Amino acid sequence: xxxxxxxxxxxxxxxxxxxxxxxxxxxxxxxxxxxxxxxxxxxxxxxxxxxxxxxxxxxxxxxxxxxxxxxxxxxxxxxxxxxxxxxxxxxxxxxxxxxxxxxxxxxxxxxxxxxxxxxxxxxxxxxxxxxx
Numbered sequence: 001x002x003x004x005x006x007x008x009x010x011x012x013x014x015x016x017x018x019x020x021x022x023x024x025x026x027x028x029x030x031x032x033x034x035x036x037x038x039x040x041x042x043x044x045x046x047x048x049x050x051x052x053x054x055x056x057x058x059x060x061x062x063x064x065x066x067x068x069x070x071x072x073x074x075x076x077x078x079x080x081x082x083x084x085x086x087x088x089x090x091x092x093x094x095x096x097x098x099x100x101x102x103x104x105x106x107x108x109x110x111x112x113x114x115x116x117x118x119x120x121x122x123x124x125x126x127x128x129x130x131x132x
Contacts, residue, residue, distance in 0.1 A: 002121040004051075004130040006105055008032055012040045016092070016105060018117060026117055029108040030092075032132075034100030042103050044090055049130040050081040051092075054122050055115045062096040065110050076115045080105075080130060092118075092130075105132075 001020070008014035012033040018026040033043030055078040058064075064075035077093035095106030107114070121128055 001125055002117075002128055004128060006030060006032075006044075006130065006132050008043070008132075010040060011035060012043050012100075016107065016114075018114065018121075026114055028111050028114060030105050031095065031099070031108070032101055032103065032105050034102075042101070044080075044103050044105060044132055046132050048083050049090070049132060050083075050085055051078055051118065051122060051128040051130060052081050052085065052126075053079055054119045058093075060096075062098060063091075063093040064096055065094045075110070076112075078115075078118055081127075085127075 003019050004016060005019060006014055006016045012031045014030060015027050016030040017024050033040045055076050057074050057076050060075060063077050064073050066073055075094055077091045080088055080090040082088050091104040093104060094110050095108060
C-alpha cells in the first residue's frame, strides 16, 4: 500500500514523501500556506487526509511551473478528502511559480513522476492516505 507523508515546519516548507512498504519511493520539496507578517497563514491543517481520485490535467496558471506561461500549457492537480472522506478544496499541485498556497500542498516542480505514481497507485488501491 502506498501512503503520503508531508511534514512542514513553521513557515510551511517540507518534504512530500511517497512511501510503500516503509520505503520512500518518491520525495520532493513542497510547501503549504503563505507568510503574512512573518507568520504562516492558510496552511493545510495537520491530520489524516485521503486521495480518492486520479490526478487530472489543468491549464490553471497557478498549477503550472514554466518560465513563460503559454496557452495550452498543461499542469496537474489531485484532490484531497478530509477524515470523513468528504471532498475539500485542498489539492496537491505544482506551485505555479508564485510562492505560497491557499492551503494546498504546492510542489516545487512539475513532478510528473509523482502524478504518474499517484495515478497508478489510486488505480491499484481504493484510496491513498495522506498524513500531514
